[in-house]
Amino acid sequence: MHSELTCVLVGCGSISDAWRRTAADLPGLTMTGFVDLNLEAAHGSAAAWNAPTALVSDDLDATLQRLRPDVVFNCTVPEAHHDVTLTALAHGAHVLGEKPLADNMAQARRMVRAAEDANRLFVVIQNRRYNSNIRRLRAFLASGALGRLTTVNSDFYIGAHFGGFRDRMPHVLLADMAIHTFDAARYVTGAEAQSVYCHEWNPAGSWYEGDASAVAIFQMSDGIVYTYRGSWCSEGLHTSWECAWRIVGTRGSVSWDGETGFRAQVTAGDEGFMRPLADVTLPEFTVPPDRTGSHGGLIRDFLRAVREGGSVETIASDNINSLAMVHAAIDSATRKMPVTVHA
16 A cells, blocks of 8 residues: 555544544645535535545545545444445445444444455544553553452543533443443453443433443453443543543552552562552553554554554454443343343
8 A cells, every 4th residue: 555545534523623633734644535414514624624625525425436545534423334434445445433333233243344355444443542541551460460350440420511412322321432441441451341231320410311320240251350330420520531440450459540640559468467568650651653642543553554554453353342342231231131242
């Protein structure tokens, strides 16, 4: 693949601004088209990206037929991810799409198969993996400092007044936000979910139509139990968007506030009712320059893989395992019973 890449952006709503702030100045990337059912939004996006000669359209198939772009950025709403991705792959484009991968597991599996059949990359913006702090945590856990991991807990409590489609989404917390945290749990532990029991509800005072609070208990591989507690209508004492974490191993524990705050202790002896403990400082972790920043690191990594070959951490064939956790949690909450997690 040549170093100069052409790109069509599909879906010109507010989420695409986060992409623009990173990708607009990347060398070797030319935005040749902007597609949205709302032509005014598409024109506005073309202006914001400083792409005055780009094609603006509300017809994706015709645009891809005419432009034959190397890559498609899929920033559409979740229910459009499936059709847009399949259309882009059919036209020979590599696809970088917003999360969640798809609305349901059947669609997700079709999308993954289509990318494999087309021999094209299909990558999901699971951008939190490119956060330098979570990479620092992952490296610390991988060092074995805590021994064998046994328990992982994450708390997410934020009162988010979005307005728009989220206010009407069923299972809004699990379907739209929890995947970030579920993917992070997989990422830091290296474990995969096997089963889940989940309860969700919509608290008094919620401004969402769907359930905005949930508690889930996952049985992971390697004997790890992972718990998620969250609410998107919790006012006051907000956690980080990355959650507040506590991870327990056979030799110690670490907490992470989701930002720059870490605290770790390990056992410093093998006697006494409560074993003596020693504070441990997590080693600094240097992220390669081309992978720094959440959106920026992922977009650069995706474009590198398109140009040079290879894969990306958030490729859909792996990220489908995080999506499976979401849909299993929703299924469990709906059926009010534990269920198996199937990717």
